[in-house]
Amino acid sequence: MQTTLVDLLTSAGLPDPLAHVIRALVPCVLIIHLVAVGALVFIWLERKVSGRIQDRLGPTRVGGRFGWLQTLADGIKLIAKEDITPGEADAMLFRIAPYVSFAASFAAWLAMPFAVGWSGLDMNVAVFFVLAVLGLEVFGVILAGYASGSKWSLFGAMREAAQVVSYEVPLGLCVVIPVFICGTMNLTTIGEMQRGFATNWLIFHDPFTFCVFWVYITCGVASVNRAPFDLAEAESELVAGFHTEYSGLRWSFFFMAEYGSMLLVSALAVILFLGAWHGPIPIFSIGLGWTDAGGILGYLASLAGCANLILKSSLGVIVMIWVRWTLPRLRIDQVMTTCLKYCVPLASFCFLGALAWQAWIPNVTPASLPAPFGIDRAAIRESWVTRAGGPHATVSDAQLTPQTASPVPTTLATQSVPDRNIPVAGSTAPIGREETP
């Protein structure tokens, strides 16, 4: 068994509750940095990418040749700016709103796994949690719009409310498809099920998942208010929409929330469809075998997986940036049309299609190729559900290797690899378990 942070702290003499609080704070701090630094990087990236798209250079001076520190300089400027609350505004709500938005974007990250066992909160309903909390972000926006006491802000807020509520439906439908293919809502399991070559990724599972991936991307862009669906802030119509009256730090919280959710939505896409922390060629799991090696090597493999996930998610963000600087904005009725007349039916169709595919031709998929190009998902899932090795037991790579291409779940259940730390669905393991390397 791996020693956990809590064990380490209690053995150092700290009382148990305090140890758990510290244990909870560590992922929080890490994730808040991910969101904040992510925003910093992506704002810089957005400026550079948009600059290049538009025949400009973007920032070139602050912090060296590429303007690395431009966002930091902006951040300092934003902190130094006067914090203005308009006289007409509902002062308390106005002040709270940015934090609500940011907190939602941040809290959703807690359930996101970055590699096996690397998540703030390893939940068996992570998919559900992430979607639900992401939907909370809209409250911040509505509050901001309502509390600003400005008509433009109110317009922005109403648009946001209408838009996000509508797009939750197709987004949910899209997300359900990987969930039922994998038979779990645990993001770690879904990620782990796409192990091996890129052929195992759920996007290539069947034509319907391929199709629904694009629907998901569309809905994801819409649900985080990026162009061409950025109606809540539509600067050519609504001045700046819901954040018209904001300035300084509060405004930057909205910005951080926006970039945080952009990254979140694309990370979710990566986990659900694009192989999560697995690269297209399984160098670490099959090539080097580090993933299951445990110890420092296993840690390195997880680190590479985490980098892999963030890289793929960043590519998703770059696509969003690219789209934003290319396309004009849709009108509100067209946004709703896109959702209700195209996205929902398409997602529903794909849902039914994928369902039928699962029922009748589950083996005609790239995943049913001989290993390591294909894997037996059912076997993996079974091993997770029926395993008797306790909360820390997990799937072994053995079943993925050609020698044991058709493993028997009951025998696997006894195999337990110590460097994995994934609670079983419905287990009573303490939430937020984190490994210490």
Add this chain to the structure above:
Amino acid sequence: MTELNLYETLQAKFGDQIAGANLEAIGDSWIEVTAAGLVEVCHFLKHDPNWQFNLLNCITVVDYFEPDPKKAAKAGWEPHLEVVYHLSSTEQKHEDGTRFGVVLKVMTPRWKDDQEGQLPEVPSVASVWRTADWHERETFDLSGVIFTGHPDLRRILCPEDWEGHPLRKDYEMPLEYHGIRGR
């Protein structure tokens, strides 16, 4: 179809309403219409299939007034305002294919009943061309002519509480406007 033709047609049709014309002027020739007959003449010019002046290009007021009494004595005209309408047609053209236009003028005293401060009145042609709406508002704003029958005659370029009509020759810039120094 020439200006002469048009003048004769108008004279035949409207008689006294056509007050005169200057067909040999340097630059553009023009036809003078009385204020009373203006709307009728304009309506005819716009809708008559031979002319079809469907485009009202411009409404201008020219202020014939000379503040300097010495110069005024030599000016050769009594102080008055001329409301000038430039019309043209997108349908009809001269034989050589060039633009077909006409200039109508309405002469009016500088002040109504010769009482300074009483703005003169000219009937509005906003019912004939909708573009006259804004042009007349501008003319009222800058030159101080009231267009009777205009749907919504208020200032358009100057602020609503501005005093005076800047394009009048005797206009004096206010010394102060809401705390802003004028001169």
Add this chain to the structure above:
Amino acid sequence: MAASVADQRVIEFDVRTDEMLVNMGPQHPSTHGVLRLVLRTDGEVVSEVEPHLGYLHRCAEKIGENLTPRQWVPYTDRMDYLAGMNMNLGWALCVEKLLDHNLSDKAKHLRVIIAEMGRIASHLVGMGAYGLDLGTFSPFLYAFREREKILDLFEEACGARLTYSYLTPGGATADLPEGWLDKCSAFLDQFEPVIQEYHALLTTNSIFIKRTANIGVMDAEMVTDYGCTGPVLRGSGVDHDLRRDGEEIYTEMYENYAFEVVVQKDGHYPRDHTYPPVPKEAVLGDCWHRFYVRMLEVVQAIDLVRQAIERYRSADGDWGIPIKLTQKLPKGEVYLETEAPRGQMGFYLVSDGNSIPRRVRARSSCFCNLSVTSDVCRGALLADVPAIVGSLDVVMGEIDR
């Protein structure tokens, strides 16, 4: 238990929504300067639009009554500041018409080159800014990239990049510098393929078509009634272009030039065959058509400049020496309209026989074009208001004068 619904008004009162007055501008990103629109909205639907003008008003006409015509040239620059050359040209021709001044062929061809380059520069801004109104930023910068090159050429010719005062009554302030024509041709060769980029990003973009097609539709009768001119008029299918139909002093500049007025005839534009076809959603007189007319006029202007360069090279005479600063004007009055990029820009000059005119009047094309706003925006969605106002391509400097 159940409420009585005998009186329908009860229900109507219950579900009634309040209207809201919203002030759009004068500091608003998409009102092209300092236009102020007061919108009465019911949710996203705009029921009434009331434009308020005058934030840039400086009474240029009054200034003109105190200056000689040549001294007033810089004030014309500042009217449509995106097409200063065309404003200069309109005023210069108006004064020349009063003076009965004849230009050499060379001077006329020079003016065609400059005026059409000005038209390209102006339409580029119109196109880019329209992209901004619809929420896409990049075409704006692509447009400015090319416009910069035109401004460089203008700078070389007259020393200024925005307020040129280059074409003056009598001709131009200077001849084109050595090698300018080659640079100009090189620019045109480089620029022509770039237009396809704009078509890809805007004209044929399906979101762009969704946002503009069948929005702000004005029929031919309505546009002429409102005195709209230029691309707005031609976008509604009225075959009227002063370069062909204008007064003689203006049309003789374009004599023997081969060009077709950009207007849809029998469902086709003159250059439809080489440029993207009209989408089936578009209705004659909508925002898309106004935009398309501008795009095709850019192509037309390229063609005209090429022809003018050829003619200028072989033409006789001088480039046109400006009239004296205090030239006495004959007693009389002239009105002349020219086809500026945004419509028919008219100048009216009344002279007593002094060197300073009695009355100067500038008839602004944008002023008339803008006057349709309240009519055409009624019942539109909030997001359509910038789309419609943007498609009229107004410049407040010209409207407020």
